Amino acid sequence: MSVDFSLDSHDFQERPAEYFEQLRGQCPVAHADLPAPFFVVSQNADVAAVLRDSDVWKSKFGPGLAYHGGGVLVSVDPPKHTTDRLAITKIFKPSAIEEMRGDIEVLVKDVVSQFAATEGNAGDLIRGVGMPIPLTIMCWLLGTPVSDIEKFRQWVLPMAEAVSAVDGRMGDVTAQAYKSFGEYFWPHVKTRAALIESGEDAPDDLLTRLLTVERDGQKLTQEDVMGFCQFLMVAGSATTTLLIGNVMSRIIDDPALAARLIADPSLIEIAVEESLRIDAPVHGLFRTNDEPVCMQGVDIPVDSKVLALFGSANLDPNVWENPEEFSLERDPVQLRKHFAFGVGIHYCLGAPLARMEAQLAVQEMLARLPNLQSNGERQLVKAAVLKGFEVLPVKWGN
Numbered sequence: 021m022s023v024d025f026s027l028d029s030h031d032f033q034e035r036p037a038e039y040f041e042q043l044r045g046q047c048p049v050a051h052a053d054l055p056a057p058f059f060v061v062s063q064n065a066d067v068a069a070v071l072r073d074s075d076v077w078k079s080k081f082g083p084g085l086a087y088h089g090g091g092v093l094v095s096v097d098p099p100k101h102t103t104d105r106l107a108i109t110k111i112f113k114p115s116a117i118e119e120m121r122g123d124i125e126v127l128v129k130d131v132v133s134q135f136a137a138t139e140g141n142a143g144d145l146i147r148g149v150g151m152p153i154p155l156t157i158m159c160w161l162l163g164t165p166v167s168d169i170e171k172f173r174q175w176v177l178p179m180a181e182a183v184s185a186v187d188g189r190m191g192d193v194t195a196q197a198y199k200s201f202g203e204y205f206w207p208h209v210k211t212r213a214a215l216i217e218s219g220e221d222a223p224d225d226l227l228t229r230l231l232t233v234e235r236d237g238q239k240l241t242q243e244d245v246m247g248f249c250q251f252l253m254v255a256g257s258a259t260t261t262l263l264i265g266n267v268m269s270r271i272i273d274d275p276a277l278a279a280r281l282i283a284d285p286s287l288i289e290i291a292v293e294e295s296l297r298i299d300a301p302v303h304g305l306f307r308t309n310d311e312p313v314c315m316q317g318v319d320i321p322v323d324s325k326v327l328a329l330f331g332s333a334n335l336d337p338n339v340w341e342n343p344e345e346f347s348l349e350r351d352p353v354q355l356r357k358h359f360a361f362g363v364g365i366h367y368c369l370g371a372p373l374a375r376m377e378a379q380l381a382v383q384e385m386l387a388r389l390p391n392l393q394s395n396g397e398r399q400l401v402k403a404a405v406l407k408g409f410e411v412l413p414v415k416w417g418n
Contacts, residue, residue: 026054027085027327027404034400036303036407037344040332049318055404056085058306058325059318064336064359066315070307070328071363074098077307077326079366084183084306084405085325092247094255094305094366101365107233107240108248111161111226112369117376120157125380127156132384142395142415147173149385150264150412153377154257161226161256162249164208175201176258177410179250180403183305205249209242226252252370259301260374262401262408264381267295269412270346271382272394280348282386290348290355292378297334297358298346303405304329305362330359331407389416 025039026032032039043050043062050060061067070077074097082088082095092104110116135148155169155176164172178197213231215222222228230245240248271278271291281287304327313320320326335343339357361368368374385392396413 025052028055040335049316059320060327062329062332064333064339067328067333074365076310078310081308092244103235114372117372128380128384132388136388141417145412145414146265150261154260158253158257163223163225163227176254179254180258183405209245256370260377262301263378265409265412266299267292272392285383287348288379288382293355296360300331300334300360301408303331333359392416
């Protein structure tokens with residue numbers, strides 16, 4: 021059954037929850053034609069089935085709409101996925117992230133302090149706070165100068181638009197972002213590899229680990245290391261930027277919510293988690309079935325692109341009471357069962373880091389930016405599978 025649904029639709033980007041409700045209720049397994057033919061899975065149980073059954077639902081053709089082979093992490097299946105994941109598990113395990121808390125707290129205070137000093141007490145919250153925090157942390161992990169975040173901020177969101185590109189036909193801005201990324205990171209990776217090969221002391225960061233980690237006597241290729249750099253720069257920063265913007269937009273639009281969080285900062289953790297559920301930064305990602313599948317009475321031929329809608333699963337009334345209500349009263353354990361970070365073998369290893377960054381950023385902004393309000397037209401992110409803001413103008417003070 022077809023449905024009037026397009027990833028490229030402006031209406032969908034403006035009102036995704038309405039489309040999710042329509043899909044779940046009228047056509048839970050739908051066929052869409054734009055920007056290319058694919059299937060859409062929208063109910064919580066079906067999304068979970070796709071994400072958990074990695075024997076049938078493969079990542080070998082990439083998480084986007086195009087049939088791309090190769091890559092790392094979300095673009096491969098076991099056993100390579102297992103090897104890739106082990107390569108970065110040590111860096112992203114919760115205890116390692118917790119060891120970074122002190123440095124991240126200092127970073128957040130510095131970034132918000134600079135933003136609070138903006139002339140006229142007004143600015144773009146995304147550019148001023150949402151982007152610098154996760155991009156700086158990616159610089160720490162990948163061994164690049166923090167001053168280069170000005171370059172990176174021009175690349176990450178355009179590169180994310182490639183997920184909905186058809187047959188690799190990217191727009192000029194996206195293509196240029198990938199080109200610039202490669203021109204920057206290839207020399208960076210090769211320089212670090214040469215330093216390690218010479219026997220000199222190399223920085224103890226994620227890039228060094230990627231270039232030295234072995235499994236069964238095999239090291240990652242430099243192409244794979246480049247893939248990790250690209251993936252982490254986009255997935256590790258852009259989605260956290262969107263998370264920070266999404267939760268702050270809810271707070272800005274609801275003075276009562278802001279007042280509660282200011283009065284009781286312990287509720288910020290719940291607010292961030294509820295934002296992840298109700299405003300998942302990633303609407304969903306694609307899988308490809310290795311065999312014919314019949315789901316909800318719909319036949320899905322082998323090697324079909326199927327979009328598992330995380331955002332829709334998070335709003336399914338069969339799982340969530342009053343799903344479209346932003347509530348601080350939800351049970352914390354139940355709330356963490358949302359799909360914003362995925363489910364199954366591709367569950368996001370960076371989830372603890374994203375949560376920490378967002379919680380600290382919200383807490384510091386509420387403390388340093390009194391009477392925070394909207395201050396102009398917000399601009400939605402252009403990448404079709406993402407939800408959030410590219411520009412979020414705000415003002416503060418009396």
